[in-house]
Amino acid sequence: MPTRIVIVDHDADRQRTLAAALRRGGHETVAAHSASEAFDRWSAERPDVMLVEADLPEVDGFALATRIRAQETPGTHLPILLLTDVGDTEHKVRALRAGADDLQVRPIHAAELSARIRSLLARYAPREAPKQATTEGQVHAYYGAKGGVGTTTLAINAAIALHRGMRRKVVLLDANLQFGDHRVFLDLGLDRRSIVDVVTSSSIDEDIIRSIVVHHDSGIDLLLAPPSPESAELVSSEQHHLAQVIAALRRMYDYVVVDVDSQLDDTSLDVVGAADALFVVMTADLSCLKNVRLVLETMKQLDASVDKVQLVLNRSNAFTGINVKTAESALRRRIDFQILNDYRTAISAMNSGSPFNAARSESPLSRAVLEMMRTVDRAEHPAQAVPRLVPLRA
Numbered sequence: 001m002p003t004r005i006v007i008v009d010h011d012a013d014r015q016r017t018l019a020a021a022l023r024r025g026g027h028e029t030v031a032a033h034s035a036s037e038a039f040d041r042w043s044a045e046r047p048d049v050m051l052v053e054a055d056l057p058e059v060d061g062f063a064l065a066t067r068i069r070a071q072e073t074p075g076t077h078l079p080i081l082l083l084t085d086v087g088d089t090e091h092k093v094r095a096l097r098a099g100a101d102d103l104q105v106r107p108i109h110a111a112e113l114s115a116r117i118r119s120l121l122a123r124y125a126p127r128e129a130p131k132q133a134t135t136e137g138q139v140h141a142y143y144g145a146k147g148g149v150g151t152t153t154l155a156i157n158a159a160i161a162l163h164r165g166m167r168r169k170v171v172l173l174d175a176n177l178q179f180g181d182h183r184v185f186l187d188l189g190l191d192r193r194s195i196v197d198v199v200t201s202s203s204i205d206e207d208i209i210r211s212i213v214v215h216h217d218s219g220i221d222l223l224l225a226p227p228s229p230e231s232a233e234l235v236s237s238e239q240h241h242l243a244q245v246i247a248a249l250r251r252m253y254d255y256v257v258v259d260v261d262s263q264l265d266d267t268s269l270d271v272v273g274a275a276d277a278l279f280v281v282m283t284a285d286l287s288c289l290k291n292v293r294l295v296l297e298t299m300k301q302l303d304a305s306v307d308k309v310q311l312v313l314n315r316s317n318a319f320t321g322i323n324v325k326t327a328e329s330a331l332r333r334r335i336d337f338q339i340l341n342d343y344r345t346a347i348s349a350m351n352s353g354s355p356f357n358a359a360r361s362e363s364p365l366s367r368a369v370l371e372m373m374r375t376v377d378r379a380e381h382p383a384q385a386v387p388r389l390v391p392l393r394a
């Protein structure tokens with residue numbers, strides 16, 4: 001997996017030049033323009049390294065390093081490299097006292113910077129444990145109580161949050177076989193390979209899947225829906241193709257996030273059956289309430305565990321005339337998660353092909369999705385829970 005580096009600099013030109021050089025070296029980069037933005041990025045995304053301009057306005061790079069050190073979980077260490085124009089001893093001592101690991105004096109040479117990053121990474125070994133072959137990943141299925149409630153939006157961003165916030169190895173499967181739209185949401189062309197290539201290969205196994213998944217810039221892998229509605233027929237419900245694919249994926253990833261078609265047909269029921277958690281996405285309106293009741297009833301009839309249902313109220317603060325309490329009493333159960341209404345963030349992410357949990361991880365909408373995933377991940381991995389952080393103030 002590529003190293004993720006946060007570059008903190010208020011100077012946009014310097015920021016861009018450095019990001020381009022690091023990306024050429026195969027790293028992922030995340031931009032922050034102030035100490036408080038950097039702090040938010042750190043708490044939301046757990047990067048591998050942080051490069052910080054020492055002379056930031058308001059809270060400077062030294063103070064940022066000190067505050068990160070003060071809030072780090074014991075046993076973890078973010079390598080911090082301060083960048084400066086002033087290379088005197090006093091500056092170096094100040095940087096080390098502040099908690100930075102190294103100081104790089106400008107002009108910066110790509111090869112030297114790269115060597116310093118490598119040595120920091122070697123010193124503070126990466127925290128991500130490789131997936132054990134013996135443990136199976138969790139399957140999270142996202143099912144919309146009706147069309148257009150935000151199921152795809154939440155599935156994509158939740159997958160990214162699990163990877164960026166919790167450092168999990170994640171694959172996102174688009175199981176809307178006829179009209180899957182992850183290519184649109186993630187800015188990928190029709191030429192990318194899809195689940196059809198997996199199920200039409202000689203056997204559905206890990207090697208084939210590895211050669212077909214698309215690695216997305218956000219760090220997650222994607223198994224895309226067929227490129228046309230006609231080719232969707234090749235994914236057969238009689239042969240339980242989706243269930244076979246999911247079984248293979250869960251051997252390879254910590255989380256398999258599946259965006260399920262809102263028709264409850266045989267194919268979707270296979271996914272629901274395989275899921276460890278079923279996130280039923282709804283909005284506060286009568287037709288969703290009716291459909292959620294039907295889903296809960298269907299689960300009972302299928303002898304599937306109703307306990308695995310997680311009700312997610314999307315656009316929770318949008319005015320519909322039905323509030324959370326009313327919805328809960330109509331359903332006679334609690335709503336597990338609420339995701340706020342922020343159409344501007346959601347639609348601009350969709351139109352630009354950059355999901356908000358990757359491109360705008362500090363936005364309230366991204367944070368709501370991240371919090372939901374933290375709660376779920378904490379329940380599954382209680383020993384490794386990531387603590388909440390106190391925000392940085394100037």
Ligand SMILES: Nc1ncnc2c1ncn2[C@@H]1O[C@H](COP(=O)(O)OP(=O)(O)OP(=O)(O)O)[C@@H](O)[C@H]1O
Binds near residue numbers: 146347
């Ligand atoms: N929390 C939110 N706040 C505001 N707008 C949102 C939110 N979540 C999703 N949206 C918007 O709702 C619209 C539908 O989203 P999306 O395509 O994810 O829904 P869907 O349930 O997957 O739809 P479909 O049934 O077509 O598959 C999009 O314009 C999206 O930007």
Ligand SMILES: [Mg+2]
Binds near residue numbers: 152153176
């Ligand atoms: Mg959808």
